Amino acid sequence: MTSSDVMLSVRDLTVRFGALTAVADVGFDARRGAITAVIGPNGAGKSSLFNLISGAIRPSKGSVTLDGRDVTGFSPNRLLAAGLARSFQITNLFFELTVHENLRLAAQLLERGRGALRPVGASRIAASRVDELLVEFALGKRADELAGTLSHGEQRRLEIAVAMASKPRVLLLDEPTQGMSHADTRETGELIRSLSRDHGLTVLLVEHDVDLVMSLSDHVVVMHQGHKLAEGTPAAVRADPQVQSAYFGTAHA
Numbered sequence: 001m002t003s004s005d006v007m008l009s010v011r012d013l014t015v016r017f018g019a020l021t022a023v024a025d026v027g028f029d030a031r032r033g034a035i036t037a038v039i040g041p042n043g044a045g046k047s048s049l050f051n052l053i054s055g056a057i058r059p060s061k062g063s064v065t066l067d068g069r070d071v072t073g074f075s076p077n078r079l080l081a082a083g084l085a086r087s088f089q090i091t092n093l094f095f096e097l098t099v100h101e102n103l104r105l106a107a108q109l110l111e112r113g114r115g116a117l118r119p120v121g122a123s124r125i126a127a128s129r130v131d132e133l134l135v136e137f138a139l140g141k142r143a144d145e146l147a148g149t150l151s152h153g154e155q156r157r158l159e160i161a162v163a164m165a166s167k168p169r170v171l172l173l174d175e176p177t178q179g180m181s182h183a184d185t186r187e188t189g190e191l192i193r194s195l196s197r198d199h200g201l202t203v204l205l206v207e208h209d210v211d212l213v214m215s216l217s218d219h220v221v222v223m224h225q226g227h228k229l230a231e232g233t234p235a236a237v238r239a240d241p242q243v244q245s246a247y248f249g250t251a252h253a
Ligand SMILES: Nc1ncnc2c1ncn2[C@@H]1O[C@H](COP(=O)(O)OP(=O)(O)OP(=O)(O)O)[C@@H](O)[C@H]1O
Pocket: 017, 020, 022, 040, 041, 042, 043, 044, 045, 046, 047, 048, 049, 089
């Protein structure tokens, strides 16, 4: 992989919580436009890794590079402005607001830096982005429903739409299919695939559904007890004996 193929690069990333090293010297590259999955047993450090990359927590050590730019220690908002968005393992939707309002709030970021007057033109940009998102994520019929009343699958879809509102170049998804039915999981997989294929989006996702990971990902990073255990193509990772005993071999919630 040449350096121009790399969209996101992580080196020696480490975070300690007291005596616990939740992420220990983790390094990998996410290729531009590709889908990279992070897998590993519960407590392996996957969400902590995402928190480090997305600026929710600061690393004890290591670096994060976004499209050649050192973004280590950037706040989530600065990262969003630089083109990196994320969705969370635990929902961050406003349940008491409508689907439309949730998207409107997220799309408002597009208006930033356009002056204090908040001109009609800027507001139109956000409004038209919301319309695009409602179509693209098949939420048009739900636009006026409260987010809290959507099905679980629709909520996760809305979350991805919220993360996409600012037109990021990199999207981090923490367990986008968690708690979903089989059909919803398949649909979400298709959605993620189309985001990468049709929009050239670079996707980094944490996912427990092994079948989905295997069918969706271009590259897989396996974590175990804070460390990177292995990385490679889905087939190579699946065939790795170390990975099998640490992950595939064990019953997993
Ligand atoms: N803010 C925190 N403070 C202290 N310990 C934390 C914090 N966040 C995570 N941990 C611990 O770090 C370890 C890794 O947790 P993390 O949530 O990153 O794992 P995970 O791979 O996402 O697990 P899961 O599959 O259950 O989502 C766990 O032992 C967890 O208890």
